[in-house]
Amino acid sequence: MIDVINYFNLRVKTMKKTLLALLITAGATQANAMSYEFDVTLKGYDGSATSSVAYSGQIARHALHNSLKKVVSQGDQAKMLNYLSGKEEGRAIIDPASKEGFAIKQSQVDELSKGKDLLSSAYDGVITGWPGNPTAQELLQQLVELAANSKQGYDPVNGYDYTQLISKFAMGAVFYNKAVNHYLEEKLEADQHPNNEAYKEGVPYTGKEHVWDEAFGYFGAPAHGLELSPKEVVQITKQNPEYFAKADANDDGVVDLKSEMAFAHAYYAASIDASSDTTYFHTIMQAFVDGRQLISDADGERLTDEQRGELKGYAATIATAWQQVIAEAAFKYAGSVYADLEKIAIIEDAQGDVSKAFRDYVKHWGELKGFALSLEAAGRDLGSAQSGLDRLIGFSPVLFGDMQVVALDGQGGFVQTNAGIMQEYKLNMIKVQNLLAQHFDLKAKLKDKTGGMSAVLEQINAAGKSAEND
Amino acid sequence: MLENIVVWLGDELAFAGSSLLDTSKRVSVWYLVSALLFAGALLTVRYGRNGWHRLQPYLSWRVWFHYSARTDYKLWLVNRLLLALLIPKALTQAVWISWLYFYWQEHGFRDLQLGWSTSVVMVLFTLCYFLIDDFSRFFVHWCMHKSPWLWAFHQVHHSAKVLTPFTVFRTHPVEGLLFFLRSMVSQSFVISVFLVAFPNQVSLWQIYGVLVTTFLFNVLGANLRHSGVALSYGPLIEKWLISPAQHQIHHSVARHHYDRNFGVMLAVWDRLFGSWHAGHDDQAIRFGTQQAIDDMGVLGQWLQPFKDVHQLLRDRIKHGRMWLKPFGLKKRPARLDREGRS
Ligand SMILES: [Zn+2]
Ligand SMILES: [Zn+2]
Numbered sequence: 001m002i003d004v005i006n007y008f009n010l011r012v013k014t015m016k017k018t019l020l021a022l023l024i025t026a027g028a029t030q031a032n033a034m035s036y037e038f039d040v041t042l043k044g045y046d047g048s049a050t051s052s053v054a055y056s057g058q059i060a061r062h063a064l065h066n067s068l069k070k071v072v073s074q075g076d077q078a079k080m081l082n083y084l085s086g087k088e089e090g091r092a093i094i095d096p097a098s099k100e101g102f103a104i105k106q107s108q109v110d111e112l113s114k115g116k117d118l119l120s121s122a123y124d125g126v127i128t129g130w131p132g133n134p135t136a137q138e139l140l141q142q143l144v145e146l147a148a149n150s151k152q153g154y155d156p157v158n159g160y161d162y163t164q165l166i167s168k169f170a171m172g173a174v175f176y177n178k179a180v181n182h183y184l185e186e187k188l189e190a191d192q193h194p195n196n197e198a199y200k201e202g203v204p205y206t207g208k209e210h211v212w213d214e215a216f217g218y219f220g221a222p223a224h225g226l227e228l229s230p231k232e233v234v235q236i237t238k239q240n241p242e243y244f245a246k247a248d249a250n251d252d253g254v255v256d257l258k259s260e261m262a263f264a265h266a267y268y269a270a271s272i273d274a275s276s277d278t279t280y281f282h283t284i285m286q287a288f289v290d291g292r293q294l295i296s297d298a299d300g301e302r303l304t305d306e307q308r309g310e311l312k313g314y315a316a317t318i319a320t321a322w323q324q325v326i327a328e329a330a331f332k333y334a335g336s337v338y339a340d341l342e343k344i345a346i347i348e349d350a351q352g353d354v355s356k357a358f359r360d361y362v363k364h365w366g367e368l369k370g371f372a373l374s375l376e377a378a379g380r381d382l383g384s385a386q387s388g389l390d391r392l393i394g395f396s397p398v399l400f401g402d403m404q405v406v407a408l409d410g411q412g413g414f415v416q417t418n419a420g421i422m423q424e425y426k427l428n429m430i431k432v433q434n435l436l437a438q439h440f441d442l443k444a445k446l447k448d449k450t451g452g453m454s455a456v457l458e459q460i461n462a463a464g465k466s467a468e469n470d
Numbered sequence: 471m472l473e474n475i476v477v478w479l480g481d482e483l484a485f486a487g488s489s490l491l492d493t494s495k496r497v498s499v500w501y502l503v504s505a506l507l508f509a510g511a512l513l514t515v516r517y518g519r520n521g522w523h524r525l526q527p528y529l530s531w532r533v534w535f536h537y538s539a540r541t542d543y544k545l546w547l548v549n550r551l552l553l554a555l556l557i558p559k560a561l562t563q564a565v566w567i568s569w570l571y572f573y574w575q576e577h578g579f580r581d582l583q584l585g586w587s588t589s590v591v592m593v594l595f596t597l598c599y600f601l602i603d604d605f606s607r608f609f610v611h612w613c614m615h616k617s618p619w620l621w622a623f624h625q626v627h628h629s630a631k632v633l634t635p636f637t638v639f640r641t642h643p644v645e646g647l648l649f650f651l652r653s654m655v656s657q658s659f660v661i662s663v664f665l666v667a668f669p670n671q672v673s674l675w676q677i678y679g680v681l682v683t684t685f686l687f688n689v690l691g692a693n694l695r696h697s698g699v700a701l702s703y704g705p706l707i708e709k710w711l712i713s714p715a716q717h718q719i720h721h722s723v724a725r726h727h728y729d730r731n732f733g734v735m736l737a738v739w740d741r742l743f744g745s746w747h748a749g750h751d752d753q754a755i756r757f758g759t760q761q762a763i764d765d766m767g768v769l770g771q772w773l774q775p776f777k778d779v780h781q782l783l784r785d786r787i788k789h790g791r792m793w794l795k796p797f798g799l800k801k802r803p804a805r806l807d808r809e810g811r812s
Contacts, residue, residue, distance in 0.1 A: 427572040434564050451669035459674050
């Protein structure tokens with residue numbers, strides 16, 4: 001008997017070893033696809049470039065967005081417009097900027113790409129979640145104007161934190177929209193930028209290579225993202241000097257924004273993964289790398305329908321996970337809004353000073369709203385979820401005196417009415433979290449204020465409703 | 471428009487058909503067969519080879535193709551369609567539970583912080599969920615017999631002259647709606663309370679996507695309840711669990727069987743309410759209400775209840791009588807009314 005057990009243990013050990021060896025070889029064969037680096041495949045290219053990867057225009061827009069976020073809280077409208085819709089030369093990169101222990105290679109937007117702006121790339125469809133149903137482009141302009149008239153981006157009267165609203169919404173309306181609604185959608189069709197032609201005269205990359213790169217650029221991940229843990233990605237965005245070596249992949253002593261920095265939704269994906277057991281960042285990153293590898297493997301030939309079908313599979317993986325990242329972020333901030341309201345109630349009971357808690361409430365609401373609006377800024381059909389989110393979150397947080405923004409007046413000012421009790425707005429946050437968790441099939445669910453309701457609902461619904469008696 | 475309706479009809483019917491293979495549905499083939507095996511085994515132990523003869527009603531084509539059984543099938547399909555339209559889409563479980571969950575917390579009920587393991591919470595939650603579900607079924611069913619207004623609709627279920635597993639679907643849509651609301655209210659209550667008391671720990675103990683108790687109930691012959699196979703669990707077990715024979719007594723035309731055994735799984739509710747009655751393997755029972763509705767088709771099953779309600783209303787206006795019959799009446803109220811009139 002003991003012999004049998006020993007034999008069995010031995011077998012298990014050998015099996016483990018074989019498995020391990022297999023995994024290692026599998027990793028080794030994929031090693032060349034770990035980084036987002038690909039050679040030139042374009043037929044007839046006789047230039048000197050060895051890399052076919054190019055997405056500096058997208059990185060320039062990331063730098064514009066990061067900088068815009070900084071200037072909104074300074075309240076200078078001309079500066080804001082400079083980074084939102086300006087295209088002129090000489091704009092400094094305000095963020096990410098070099099700092100002690102974390103040197104950045106570029107300090108001017110022009111060093112990344114010239115003549116780029118955010119606004120013209122923003123979604124041109126209607127945003128139902130904001131009074132007056134503006135397009136995303138109109139809304140961004142409107143928010144900048146309002147920010148200029150506020151106290152450093154803060155409007156306590158209507159409960160708006162423009163820094164948060166503009167930043168979170170711009171990420172969705174520009175980056176997410178462009179990538180998911182444009183490059184990973186219509187641009188993958190056969191008649192668009194074929195792979196057997198240069199993207200345009202004189203460039204070292206094919207049409208499809210560049211389309212894919214532009215989508216990747218908008219995601220905002222460093223090219224060596226697959227070698228990084230989510231936590232490392234987060235710390236790179238925060239420019240933590242301890243993680244400088246992790247960021248500086250080519251060891252040249254500076255972080256190149258074009259390939260070594262983490263921006264926008266790549267940062268949010270990683271930060272969600274770092275706080276839970278999800279793998280959004282690596283899922284999206286891997287799909288980008290695999291899709292790009294597929295295009296490279298076509299070796300400058302036109303993609304077959306089958307290849308494009310496979311590519312669309314990767315695109316769908318990216319689009320779904322990207323949408324989930326935004327929804328996870330909205331979920332988390334709905335939890336923060338809930339917690340802020342609880343704090344406000346406690347301070348009010350103790351007759352303390354609520355201004356600090358109210359400031360947090362407005363900030364978190366701005367983040368929630370910005371992410372929620374992002375979901376509807378990419379032309380994807382959200383079904384009933386869209387009207388649900390619009391209605392539950394409303395046009396503003398519920399303010400003291402139980403007021404809430406409900407419309408715009410003729411002059412573009414906000415109209416408030418009595419909207420029900422401020423503390424009952426917490427119930428809306430529970431519903432928002434439920435709706436997001438169910439509709440987008442969320443996994444991380446950070447700051448869950450529902451006690452894990454959506455998982456139970458899923459179980460109950462799977463069992464089906466019984467209308468039967470006996 | 472018409473196209474959409476045809477597609478919808480097709481989808482709904484296909485969905486109904488898929489119930490036959492779905493382990494979360496009682497009439498899935500698996501449970502239909504498991505009931506047969508369970509009863510066959512039990513009866514063989516009790517009666518040897520003759521035991522199998524007792525299964526004859528379960529396998530008889532004359533039962534399955536009886537006029538009454540055919541009405542069951544039709545009601546199953548058309549009620550599905552009707553309920554899909556009647557059940558309000560906006561009033562989802564999530565809305566109810568969210569509201570209750572919020573309400574409890576606003577009234578000071580908080581996380582109990584007992585530090586119990588998730589598996590303990592799961593077992594406790596599953597137990598409470600089952601108890602509340604089973605009791606609420608019992609209670610609504612009890613009300614259906616005690617109130618003449620509700621009985622008018624519930625008589626559809628009792629008008630079956632032969633019982634087949636599909637008789638479980640032989641209900642009036644109004645009753646279907648009431649039972650839908652019952653499950654909504656009872657589930658929302660127990661789920662919301664547990665979510666507050668044990669946040670992020672609540673889950674149901676399920677097997678193949680169904681509650682463990684429902685699974686056992688189905689595997690162990692739930693389908694025999696609506697069949698001609700009299701299977702008693704014996705006097706001891708029947709005090710705790712309702713046997714197929716006991717539910718058949720509930721369907722009996724015999725006067726001394728009226729208003730007995732309302733329970734679904736547990737027999738304790740019937741004992742508490744004084745409506746418990748033992749079953750027997752040798753009981754010979756005729757099923758039905760012995761009213762005209764027993765011989766009616768789908769349309770009659772739908773309309774007769776409304777006619778009866780109308781009649782009741784006219785009587786009530788005339789005599790100004792009470793809503794509920796006094797307790798302890800051994801007769802079904804509707805019949806009493808008819809007899810009272812004649
Ligand atoms: Zn029955
Ligand atoms: Zn009954």
